[in-house]
Amino acid sequence: MYRLGHYGTALLVYAPLGLGLLVADLPNLAVLGGALSLGLAPVPDYDQRLPLVSHRGITHTFLFAGVVGGVLGGLGWAVGASTDARSAILLGAFGALVGTTSVLAHLLADIITPAGIAPLWPLSARTYTLDLARADNTLANYLLLGLGVLAVTAVAAVTPIR
Template sequence: MYSNGHYGASLLCYAPVGFALLSAGFEAIAVVGGVISLSLARLPDIDMRLPFVTHRGITHTLWFVLLVAALCGSAGWLLAQPLGLGPPVRTAVFAGGIAGLSVTSHLLADVITPSGITPLWPLSGRHYTSNIVRADNWVANQMLFALGVFSVVMVVVVTTPKLLSA
């Protein structure tokens, strides 16, 4: 998929997390999680800018998901106390979890294209694709983006009805 498709997939995958956080009264944390998710939505496509790295290669694997989650979790751990973000373990789990979810959303968006992904490479060469839509399909990218935005808007409307009555 292209940028808008990946942003939409990220929002769509984050919506249930945002719902849980907003329902529990953690508005600021829900927004931070959404920002993290959107910020990392296109990260696997860094491979298009790196020499000697194949597109949809190592950056489109579960190992890359784990690496990004571990790095973001470590950053959360290290920054928790200096920035007053709460207990380091909770901050690390949150940051790592959202990062992993965002990168996973990218892989899920790419698996619907004919090119697909090989998520367990190099342990397995098994390739996954549902071959639903081409990555460059403008309509599909815009629809995925719209679906992601709609899902987040619905989460906000359902969990914060006071916004509508103001």
């Protein structure tokens, strides 16, 4: 998918997480998580800018999702540790979850394309695809964007403002 499709998928995948944070009365984290999800949406495609790294290679794997989640989790823990242990745990878990799900959302958007992805690398080089739409399919990209915006709007609509 292209950037708009990845943004939409990031919002769609993040919406339940955002809802959970709002229900837990953590609105600042809910908004921050949405912003992080959008910011991380294109990260796996940065492989196109790196020499010696193939597109839809290592950056399109569960391993990479775990690494990004680990890095954000560590950053969250470090920020929270400056306050107290509870904050360190909360922000560490938050960072890990947002980082991991953001990359997984990207993989979901790319698995629908004919090129697919090899998410199990390095355990397996097998490529998986649903072959539903080409990455450059304008309708598919806008549909994903619309679904993501709809999901986040629905979360905002059903969550009371305190």
